[in-house]
Amino acid sequence: MSTNNQVNQIEERKPEIFLSWSGKASNHLASKFQDLLKDILMVPKDKIFISSSNIEPGDDWWKEVSAALKTAKIGIVFVTKDNHLSPWLNYEAGVLQEKFRESFQENFQDDHRVIPVSMKEDFAAVQDNEPLKKFQFITAIDDEKETKKLLLSLQDKLSIELSAEDFERRFKKNWPDFLKAVDYVKNLNLFNFRDMLNFWVPKVENAWAPDQGGKKAYYAVSEIRPQIGYDLADYTSTVEQVVQQDDKFDRRYLELTPEDLIAVKFTNNGQLRSKADSSITWIPDQVGHTWFIKIIYDAGRGALLAKYVADASNTEDIPHFKEFMKKKGYTKGRVFDVKDLDLLSKSDEVSDSVKNLYNYFVEMIQSAKEYRS
Secondary structure, three states, X not given: OOHHHHHHHHHHHOOOEEEEOXXXXXXXXXXXXXXXXXXXXXXXXXXXXOHHHHOOOOOOHHHHHHHHHHHOOEEEEEEOOOOOOOHHHHHHHHHHHHHHHHHHHHHOOOOOEEEEXXXXXXXXXXXXXXXXXXXXXXXXXXXXXXXXXXXXXXXXXXXXXXXXXXXXXXXXXXXXXXXXXXXXXXXXXXXXXXXXXXXXXXXXXXXXXXXXXXXXXXXXXXXXXXXXXXXXXXXXXXXXXXXXXXXXXXXXXXXOOOOOEEEEEOOEOOEOOOHHHOEEEEEOOOOOOOOOEEEEEEOOOOEEEEEEXXXXXXXXXXXXXXXXXXXXXXXXXEEEEHHHHOXXXXXXXXXXXXXXXXXHHHHHHHXXXXXXX
């Protein structure tokens, strides 16, 4: 379908609700809120615009977004601690505000609104001098009362006929699913970590499997490292190479926390000489921090070993730091059986084993940071 035809269809449908998002967490909340609009308020799908579901590959996204902005009566902006300064998010909110102001001046209709929504902890990140703060926020979309208040307000503004009893019944039925989406966003780093393991573990298992016909199937690159502020020039192109060549790889896999990055290693330049040749390594945020906090694939045990490596290969860390990590028990580390990770699960939940591995890995990193501070 041509872009012009697609744009014409959007204008003919006249979407009334524009859901604005930026980033994975914001998109996830917007998509699940779209379900609330359809399942509780019975808003037809074609009256809601969200770019992640309304724009097909190859479409002219700018023309389609512009067409949807023209017809919208209400703009709901999904704000998180990671996107509140997003130029695109603020642009869409500004365009909607200007359009609604013009509509009021021409028709004296004051039923058009820009409504930023956020979770309680994310709202705290939005400063008073930021553009989005001039709008009336729903500050706790993760709170049942606040979400119900927003939906009732939308019902009124869009003149949706729905009895109080039907509203309560529908809300009670659909709220638990939305709460799962909220939990997913609050634990996005943990879900991202699980997805990274889902990407990495099968490939290292394959690399360490017994030879078949004298050949091993290795991954296209030996190691994927993020681009950071200091010199990792030999590796920075590798991330882009993988992003372009493997649509199952997400660059967010290298983000352990908002502050901590990791490298994902499959082999040692196509060779497997030691267990550490297949490992996940914390990339220190400062020169001089340790490079030896790892999650190592142990083929013999079918397990992942999270530990601080203090053996002869570690010639960079000072003895006092090694002793500090040893006293913490990190040189012994902890073993996590791969089968207990439940990596093939498509559930919105994460197994306790993945949670424990993630928390232990982060704990070691935080201890190293505290020592260096």
